[in-house]
Amino acid sequence: MRNYGLLAAAAGLSLLATAQADAAGELNLYSSRHYDTDERLYSDFEKQTGIKINRIEDKADALIERMKAEGANSPADVLLTVDAGRLWRADQAGLLQPVTTEVLNARVPEWLRHPEGHWYGFSQRIRILFYDRNKVNPMDIQTYESLADPKMKGKVCTRSSGNIYMLSLMSSIIAHKGPETAAKWAEGMWNNRARDPAGGDTDQLRGIAAGECAVVVSNTYYFARALRKDVKGLDKDAMSRIGWVFPNQASTGAHANISGAGVAKHAPNKENAVKFLEYLASDAAQEYFSAGNDEYPAVMGVGLSDSVARLGIFRSDTLNLSALGENQPEAQKIYDRVGYK
Ligand SMILES: [Fe+2]
Known part of the structure; x- marks a missing residue:
């Protein structure tokens, strides 16, 4: 009887558990x-x-x-x-x-x-600047705006302007500086390109390793991932050659x-x-x-x-992210207007 009672109690419990799971949905x-x-x-x-x-x-x-x-x-x-x-x-x-x-x-x-x-x-995910330690002085690239500086002629690589990360970055510049300044920035950056946009963010980092790009725009996690595990084209030597800057720390913060x-x-x-x-x-x-x-x-x-900690901390842009969506159509128009592929 006692065994039977235990069994019945156990069955009751399991029924209860099932009922709870069903109730939780x-x-x-x-x-x-x-x-x-x-x-x-x-x-x-x-x-x-x-x-x-x-x-x-x-x-x-x-x-x-x-x-x-x-x-x-x-x-x-x-x-x-x-x-x-x-x-x-x-x-x-x-x-x-x-x-x-x-x-x-x-x-x-x-x-x-x-x-x-x-x-x-x-x-x-923070969109920041990565650079070739052999070619660029980080003090010259402390802002997003610096990518348009004639000093960076032939040095800059980004992915294509239709990519959502590039649209969101442009949207933040529009929000902070207005469309005219944003267009000048895009034009200057385009004139400074080391090559036409191609590939994803990891490909921009590879561009540094290959000696093609001196400064690139990439989200932080692509670099942090390559610190954590093997990523093709980004071996230890390549990684040690790449430095990074969280831009606009003295003004709007990093995007x-x-x-x-x-x-x-x-x-x-x-x-x-x-x-x-x-x-x-x-x-x-x-x-x-x-x-x-x-x-x-x-x-x-x-x-x-661990990988993210190695990148360090930064001051973030506190622009409400809704602005990134709202300015998106205008961001694409600006890129198109200046011929940014
Ligand atoms: Fe991504």
């Missing part, structure tokens, strides 16, 4: 990121909350198109992607809804989130962008979606989330991963 995450640390990031959330995460992974633009096509029937609860410009595009398409909570407001700095909570930044997420307009599991965003802002999740892509955490006081 699920979360449909549309995500354009996939890193090694993500497994732990998601399994910790599932353990803490009992909420099951269903991941739908694709390129950001494909996910946005999918959500548009699904409309009010979309199962998406959270859209997770990189670059404020892209989150802005999703928001403009009416795919996100406002969410404000004390936790999110307290933990995510104001400039890294949408003013009405349509999206939040959960890690920071920051984010990986971020927002709650989907038609989220069937809105409560779980909000819980997930709050979880992403927690200390433990912040460490996984930022370290997974060698990015800086968004929340103040969270430790840096």
